[in-house]
Amino acid sequence: MHIDELPTPALVVDRDVLEANIALMGQRWPGRSLRPHVKAFKSVSMARRLAELGHDSFCAATIKELAGLAAGGLGGDLLLANETVDLQRLKTLLTEHQDARITVAVDSPETVSVAAQAGIKEVLIDVNVGMPRCGCAPEDAGPLGDLVRSTGMTVRGVMGYEGHLMTESTDQGEKVEEAMGLLLKAHDAVGGEVISGGGTGTWRTNQWVNELQAGSFTLMDTDYEASGTGFSKALSLRCTIISVNRKGGWAVADGGTKALGLDHGLPSIDDGEVLYCSDEHTIFAMKDAVALPKVGERISLWPSHVDPTVSQHDNLWLCDGNEVVDRWAVDLRGW
Amino acid sequence: MHIDELPTPALVVDRDVLEANIALMGQRWPGRSLRPHVKAFKSVSMARRLAELGHDSFCAATIKELAGLAAGGLGGDLLLANETVDLQRLKTLLTEHQDARITVAVDSPETVSVAAQAGIKEVLIDVNVGMPRCGCAPEDAGPLGDLVRSTGMTVRGVMGYEGHLMTESTDQGEKVEEAMGLLLKAHDAVGGEVISGGGTGTWRTNQWVNELQAGSFTLMDTDYEASGTGFSKALSLRCTIISVNRKGGWAVADGGTKALGLDHGLPSIDDGEVLYCSDEHTIFAMKDAVALPKVGERISLWPSHVDPTVSQHDNLWLCDGNEVVDRWAVDLRGW
Numbered sequence: 001m002h003i004d005e006l007p008t009p010a011l012v013v014d015r016d017v018l019e020a021n022i023a024l025m026g027q028r029w030p031g032r033s034l035r036p037h038v039k040a041f042k043s044v045s046m047a048r049r050l051a052e053l054g055h056d057s058f059c060a061a062t063i064k065e066l067a068g069l070a071a072g073g074l075g076g077d078l079l080l081a082n083e084t085v086d087l088q089r090l091k092t093l094l095t096e097h098q099d100a101r102i103t104v105a106v107d108s109p110e111t112v113s114v115a116a117q118a119g120i121k122e123v124l125i126d127v128n129v130g131m132p133r134c135g136c137a138p139e140d141a142g143p144l145g146d147l148v149r150s151t152g153m154t155v156r157g158v159m160g161y162e163g164h165l166m167t168e169s170t171d172q173g174e175k176v177e178e179a180m181g182l183l184l185k186a187h188d189a190v191g192g193e194v195i196s197g198g199g200t201g202t203w204r205t206n207q208w209v210n211e212l213q214a215g216s217f218t219l220m221d222t223d224y225e226a227s228g229t230g231f232s233k234a235l236s237l238r239c240t241i242i243s244v245n246r247k248g249g250w251a252v253a254d255g256g257t258k259a260l261g262l263d264h265g266l267p268s269i270d271d272g273e274v275l276y277c278s279d280e281h282t283i284f285a286m287k288d289a290v291a292l293p294k295v296g297e298r299i300s301l302w303p304s305h306v307d308p309t310v311s312q313h314d315n316l317w318l319c320d321g322n323e324v325v326d327r328w329a330v331d332l333r334g335w
Numbered sequence: 336m337h338i339d340e341l342p343t344p345a346l347v348v349d350r351d352v353l354e355a356n357i358a359l360m361g362q363r364w365p366g367r368s369l370r371p372h373v374k375a376f377k378s379v380s381m382a383r384r385l386a387e388l389g390h391d392s393f394c395a396a397t398i399k400e401l402a403g404l405a406a407g408g409l410g411g412d413l414l415l416a417n418e419t420v421d422l423q424r425l426k427t428l429l430t431e432h433q434d435a436r437i438t439v440a441v442d443s444p445e446t447v448s449v450a451a452q453a454g455i456k457e458v459l460i461d462v463n464v465g466m467p468r469c470g471c472a473p474e475d476a477g478p479l480g481d482l483v484r485s486t487g488m489t490v491r492g493v494m495g496y497e498g499h500l501m502t503e504s505t506d507q508g509e510k511v512e513e514a515m516g517l518l519l520k521a522h523d524a525v526g527g528e529v530i531s532g533g534g535t536g537t538w539r540t541n542q543w544v545n546e547l548q549a550g551s552f553t554l555m556d557t558d559y560e561a562s563g564t565g566f567s568k569a570l571s572l573r574c575t576i577i578s579v580n581r582k583g584g585w586a587v588a589d590g591g592t593k594a595l596g597l598d599h600g601l602p603s604i605d606d607g608e609v610l611y612c613s614d615e616h617t618i619f620a621m622k623d624a625v626a627l628p629k630v631g632e633r634i635s636l637w638p639s640h641v642d643p644t645v646s647q648h649d650n651l652w653l654c655d656g657n658e659v660v661d662r663w664a665v666d667l668r669g670w
Contacts, residue, residue: 062615083578085577133613134587137580242446243468257643275467279642283467283468295420295443295446296445311593
């Protein structure tokens with residue numbers, strides 16, 4: 001099928017760029033030193049491709065993502081890199097996927113208690129390394145590890161996400177070192193083999209974790225590209241032009257806020273400027289001397305944030321140039 | 336089921352508030368003078384409830400929404416209040432729902448041509464009334480109507496969406512009158528019975544259309560509430576607290592940008608302030624003297640924009656107080 005036969009709006013993945021991104025990441029983080037974060041792409045098919053290349057341990061942000069990976073035969077080493085107190089869903093996950101190895105992050109007595117009640121066997125202590133979100137204080141990691149062990153669960157180690165530094169442009173290396181210093185201090189107190197953290201934005205500067213939690217590097221977005229990660233944009237939203245106002249100087253594409261995550265800004269368009277997005281539309285102008293497209297023509301928008309863009313779609317369409325070569329279901333969305 | 340038994344994040348609808356919103360709208364726009372816009376709630380069940388109350392003609396932004404309404408037995412008078420050049424999907428829609436009355440908006444020779452080729456019988460001329468998006472220039476409406484008739488299709492009238500005035504706080508009435516003046520001028524040239532337009536934000540000030548295209552009034556959001564529409568917020572995102580940092584003064588709820596449309600701003604929380612949202616989290620502080628919640632407790636977030644919030648969910652959970660009384664599938668999402 002030709003790319004222009006896809007119903008729009010459609011999320012298109014350039015397979016060559018995707019493969020190059022994965023290969024580049026694999027040079028620095030080979031095999032299981034990379035723990036791909038499925039929250040970015042929410043697709044078992046994508047996870048399977050990563051597993052084929054040796055990256056067969058995964059992390060996830062939701063129990064549903066874990067369940068989907070396990071159901072897809074990818075349950076060898078799964079980490080819920082997020083907190084949960086949902087006893088029922090955790091129990092169901094373990095009951096339905098008894099062969100999967102499932103580790104969960106904990107950062108409080110409550111999350112430890114729920115994990116133990118659910119029958120979880122292994123945890124990581126989630127440590128706050130500077131981003132105001134989850135994670136215990138570094139000094140609380142040791143006692144929390146002791147609490148975990150008192151319940152009979154095993155502490156595999158620690159995780160800490162320096163999310164506040166992902167697109168840091170000034171002295172990123174030093175700031176990551178400082179954040180990871182907190183994680184290593186916690187690890188000293190906690191023990192275990194795993195020091196997990198990092199992401200697409202710190203894949204080159206984080207030298208302290210022994211497994212990198214990255215997902216966005218696969219598909220990429222304009223936000224990560226602008227911060228100089230070295231990966232290339234593989235993901236675009238293919239749209240059809242449904243209206244053109246030549247007097248006003250704008251055109252309207254048939255994908256908007258319901259097809260694009262906008263929390264990192266508007267999408268981009270080559271040779272033009274996106275003026276705004278509404279629910280089902282993106283309105284854009286072209287640069288001087290570049291003609292507006294015609295009604296019925298197709299254009300590509302570059303999303304600013306991969307995760308909340310992909311999660312609004314049912315499919316990723318893999319393309320070699322203009323040829324659609326595969327459909328990967330976005331089968332891990334929702335809760 | 337008690338509301339606290341819902342897996343989170345969950346979109347919760349206060350049924351009493353919903354019913355009051357619909358009743359209030361129905362006083363000003365009874366029966367078919369209201370053409371509910373399903374893009375806001377994407378649920379056949381919600382549409383069915385509106386139809387029970389006499390509002391049984393609908394408008395939609397996507398062909399998928401039309402197909403879902405028709406399949407749900409609500410095809411009496413459906414309007415695609417948006418442009419399309421997707422001949423294949425339009426043909427399929429007509430083939431699969433031959434009993435439905437389907438009208439589409441057109442604003443260009445290309446959209447007229449596709450409608451005619453697909454076998455569409457009736458159209459509205461979509462007129463630009465000041466918002467930089469779709470719609471032909473008012474002076475082009477007459478010739479476009481002639482073009483439509485030359486293909487054998489019927490022109491039912493005009494539509495024009497004054498979207499740029501929905502939350503206008505200064506002299507909204509005069510500005511709407513000016514915008515609707517353009518629509519009426521176009522209608523003079525086009526003819527037909529229908530003058531369609533307006534929305535939740537102009538339901539009191541728009542006195543010129545004979546059918547109002549409104550959808551957000553049902554569920555509402557903080558953006559429309561702040562602009563003084565008179566409707567009340569029926570929709571909230573129910574979340575569980577998964578982490579609390581008492582020293583830092585924040586708590587973390589388990590729903591973020593993948594559960595909330597943020598293009599109209601952050602969600603709100605009673606007695607507190609949302610600091611930011613990330614993909615799966617909303618981080619918030621409480622006002623002075625209000626204690627942070629505990630891990631495992633539940634809170635409600637008020638979305639800022641209903642449409643791209645609902646479209647990220649599979650279900651709306653209807654509640655009477657704390658009792659979950661119904662589940663309405665969000666079955667019109669996607670494309």
